[in-house]
Amino acid sequence: MSLPQKIALVGNPNSGKSSLFNQLTGLRQRIGNFPGVTVDRSVGTVALGPDHKAQLIDLPGIYSLYPHSQDEEVATEILLDPTHRDHPDVVVLVADATNLRRSLLLCTQVMDLGLPVVLALNMSDLVDRKGLVINRKALSKQLGIPVVSISALKRSGLPLLQKMLSQAIPVAPRPVFRIPAEFDKVLEPAMEALGTDSRHRAWQALLMPEEFRKLADKAGIKVMDNAKDMISNELAVRYDHIRDILDASTIQGPNTRKGFSQQLDRVLLHPVAGYLIFVSILFLVFQAIFAWASWPMDMIEQGFGVSGEWFRSLMPEGATYSSLLVDGIWAGLGGIVIYVPQIAILFFFISLLEGSGYMSRVVFLMDRIMSPFGFSGKSVIPLVGGMACAIPSIMMVRSIPNKTERLITIMVTPLMSCSARIPVYVLLISLFVPEDKFFGIFSYQGLIMTGMYFLGFFMALAVAWVIKTITRYKSTGMFVTELPLYRIPPLKNTLLEMYHKSRTFVIEAGRVILVISILLWGLANYGPSDKMANVESKYNDLIEQAQSDPGLADPGRTTKVKELEAGKASEKLRASYAGMIGQGIEPAIRPLGFDWKIGISLLSSFAAREVFVGTMATIYSAGNDAIEDEDGRYRGIRDKMKAEVYTDTGEPVYTTAVAVSLLLFYAFAMQCMSTLAVVKKETRSWKTTFIMLFYMTGLAYLASLTAYQVLS
Amino acid sequence: MKLSKLNKGASATIVLVTSRDLEVALMKYGVMCGDLFTLSDIAPMGGPLALEIDGNKVAIRKSDAEKIEVKVNS
Numbered sequence: 001m002s003l004p005q006k007i008a009l010v011g012n013p014n015s016g017k018s019s020l021f022n023q024l025t026g027l028r029q030r031i032g033n034f035p036g037v038t039v040d041r042s043v044g045t046v047a048l049g050p051d052h053k054a055q056l057i058d059l060p061g062i063y064s065l066y067p068h069s070q071d072e073e074v075a076t077e078i079l080l081d082p083t084h085r086d087h088p089d090v091v092v093l094v095a096d097a098t099n100l101r102r103s104l105l106l107c108t109q110v111m112d113l114g115l116p117v118v119l120a121l122n123m124s125d126l127v128d129r130k131g132l133v134i135n136r137k138a139l140s141k142q143l144g145i146p147v148v149s150i151s152a153l154k155r156s157g158l159p160l161l162q163k164m165l166s167q168a169i170p171v172a173p174r175p176v177f178r179i180p181a182e183f184d185k186v187l188e189p190a191m192e193a194l195g196t197d198s199r200h201r202a203w204q205a206l207l208m209p210e211e212f213r214k215l216a217d218k219a220g221i222k223v224m225d226n227a228k229d230m231i232s233n234e235l236a237v238r239y240d241h242i243r244d245i246l247d248a249s250t251i252q253g254p255n256t257r258k259g260f261s262q263q264l265d266r267v268l269l270h271p272v273a274g275y276l277i278f279v280s281i282l283f284l285v286f287q288a289i290f291a292w293a294s295w296p297m298d299m300i301e302q303g304f305g306v307s308g309e310w311f312r313s314l315m316p317e318g319a320t321y322s323s324l325l326v327d328g329i330w331a332g333l334g335g336i337v338i339y340v341p342q343i344a345i346l347f348f349f350i351s352l353l354e355g356s357g358y359m360s361r362v363v364f365l366m367d368r369i370m371s372p373f374g375f376s377g378k379s380v381i382p383l384v385g386g387m388a389c390a391i392p393s394i395m396m397v398r399s400i401p402n403k404t405e406r407l408i409t410i411m412v413t414p415l416m417s418c419s420a421r422i423p424v425y426v427l428l429i430s431l432f433v434p435e436d437k438f439f440g441i442f443s444y445q446g447l448i449m450t451g452m453y454f455l456g457f458f459m460a461l462a463v464a465w466v467i468k469t470i471t472r473y474k475s476t477g478m479f480v481t482e483l484p485l486y487r488i489p490p491l492k493n494t495l496l497e498m499y500h501k502s503r504t505f506v507i508e509a510g511r512v513i514l515v516i517s518i519l520l521w522g523l524a525n526y527g528p529s530d531k532m533a534n535v536e537s538k539y540n541d542l543i544e545q546a547q548s549d550p551g552l553a554d555p556g557r558t559t560k561v562k563e564l565e566a567g568k569a570s571e572k573l574r575a576s577y578a579g580m581i582g583q584g585i586e587p588a589i590r591p592l593g594f595d596w597k598i599g600i601s602l603l604s605s606f607a608a609r610e611v612f613v614g615t616m617a618t619i620y621s622a623g624n625d626a627i628e629d630e631d632g633r634y635r636g637i638r639d640k641m642k643a644e645v646y647t648d649t650g651e652p653v654y655t656t657a658v659a660v661s662l663l664l665f666y667a668f669a670m671q672c673m674s675t676l677a678v679v680k681k682e683t684r685s686w687k688t689t690f691i692m693l694f695y696m697t698g699l700a701y702l703a704s705l706t707a708y709q710v711l712s
Numbered sequence: 713m714k715l716s717k718l719n720k721g722a723s724a725t726i727v728l729v730t731s732r733d734l735e736v737a738l739m740k741y742g743v744m745c746g747d748l749f750t751l752s753d754i755a756p757m758g759g760p761l762a763l764e765i766d767g768n769k770v771a772i773r774k775s776d777a778e779k780i781e782v783k784v785n786s
Contacts, residue, residue, distance in 0.1 A: 063741060064740045066736070068740070098767065099742060102742030228733065228736060232732060235736065235739040239744060262764070269762070271755075360771075364760050364762065364771050365755055367755065367760050368760070369759075478734055478773075478776055479772070480737045480738060480770060483769035
């Protein structure tokens, strides 16, 4: 028997498996994806002896080898299929010692596959408080496998576990569940198809539940018709054995302490107090991503701006590559890194909520309210998070077990009014709503602003309901979930999760974002060469004239040059490919009340919605000074926009109808390439990504069209 | 009687699960016929119910609770 090279951690969700993984591997770990599915694959290295290192894989948490979610299917497939690249030599079965009966169900199933198993009783310290005494030796003898007590949180028992793994581990001598001989006829062909001599592997494959039959289908095995009865029978037989095993190896003493978790639930699941506390927690999370992330984001923005200018100063003036490097690539990188604080902060909270056991309570409290719309109870977190930023919110959706609920949540989260829409809303609202107050305290502008948040929220509900109806999803079907005991999550897990999420975002989504930013830079900076050169030379001449004009004194001259620079930027943008596209799409957006200048802004907003304000300022040659005044109200650019009239008719461009139409467009349209990049990464489907792009933009078009046609 | 008819805080024993799917799902979570439980929490407006069994909690929907026959412990 050779020494184990590949070790898998297998256990129920909430068994403390991931804490053990983090303790054993430290930073020697990588988090990726299992091919083709959105399930985290955590692999690390564990040192077992002076020259014995093994690969440790943390399999997704499972309750049995009969999967009911994608995570469980992946874990089951790895354990059943010896040709899988992650198939382990040895399994460490992490058992929650406070729920031994259920843990042993999974343990006996894995043992029966013929895999060497070490049973690690985690949270043994909690067991004492329940008055349960586990005789480890007796348990080991009853099961026929090594048993070790550990506490992943307190790091106790880990050296012993490592020592055990450094030796060859025997396979349990006899199966716990004996497959009745009458099934030999179906088992033998299945064993052959799977290429295994294990009767239990074939048995499991023959009973795979619907939707999770990838392995059986691959081997061409036909699943038995009465599989559910067989499973129920098997589990009952196992639990009978487990009762005998536990009778011989544990003593239940008096339960001295009424559970802390039970008392906490009395408050946290209270029909009134429970919801108030939940709303407060949501508010805290929202506040954290919205407000606390803003100063590191400002620092990143300024840092990239200042360093970009510094790079520019190192390169020859006017060189094309200098603009490409600074305005294209460097600014694109800045646009990726800027989301890291929000991602890190949201995942800090998610990790706390999941690790403490509170997230299951959220599902319990919200299930009744969320399920009619095809959401999971958990969906409320990404929806509220979407009011700050859709990117980290969509990244957390993968913790929702159900595939359809996950898809619905991802699809509608970008409809929530995110913080990037705020500058656009502020500018547009100021175009048609007076700065007055009513009752002395409430401003009309603030009222409309609040209305925009509600609009996004109700549209998200409506679209969710539509998707649920189209896909004929029945979210009110069967649903069983565990409410685990509360515990303090280890800080190490939280910090590692923050690190991994930020890293994957920067590396994976970052690539797509970078390519699109360079493309957008190209469109805005290049145009037909003769046109661009004309603008360039015309303004260069004018600037030179102004500089040498003896009739101009200095304050006036500087202003004049600045005006000319702004005019040059404006005309160059109009002459660029972006300008041409803006003019090209004008017939399509004219029914919405938009002219080609708005068209350019719509295009450039694809980098990020707030870019709208800056682009408007460039087009109307307002110059950068005029964008934002002290109280952040963009009066400079607002006045320019208000004064804008159509050259042919003399009518003002920005009427109330146009402003409302534009407002609705920004509320619904998918104009954020970073969100699209994350959606692609999380759904692994270009189809889903494009459906999102088109349905949101289509919705925006219809809403704007209706509003403009009715109001004008 | 049906589990869905129990009041909060009541203790009872599971006698029969009328849906095979639900029975298997509950077994995976360590819940089966013959188990003594306390109905520890009920979410408002017809929301889920939480069963406490031996210090551990499992939540089910009300529609599923209607498929579970229980015997109230006197």
